[in-house]
Amino acid sequence: MPSPPPLPPNDAKPPRRFADLLRHGRFTFTERELMEHLRMTYRTIKQREADPSTLTIAELLRVADLLDEPVQDIIAVVLAEVQVGAQGHRRG
Helix, strand or coil: CCCCCCCCCCCCCCCCCHHHHHHHCCCCCCHHHHHHHHCCCHHHHHHHHHCHHHCCHHHHHHHHHHHCCCHHHHHHHHHHHHHHHHHHHHHC
16 A cells, blocks of 8 residues: 655744734844835834734835835735734733
8 A cells, every 4th residue: 555645844933923024034124124115104013013003005015115015915914914813802
């Protein structure tokens, strides 16, 4: 009897978070560069990382431009993170 095929490797990456996009993406930025390109204060950037649901459309567009990624991809990451957070609040 032939053996079953091997299981695919478990390469499932955890979902990307908004903070990961800014901090651990393809590019590395200093705090000053983030502040200048995003036109946000350090405090605002930290607030958006903690709660990306507060990002405005203009901010999302600037992030997409800075990271050279389609805005839809940025929005998808933020939406997924917000939905996971909302599910956690409903359970708790």
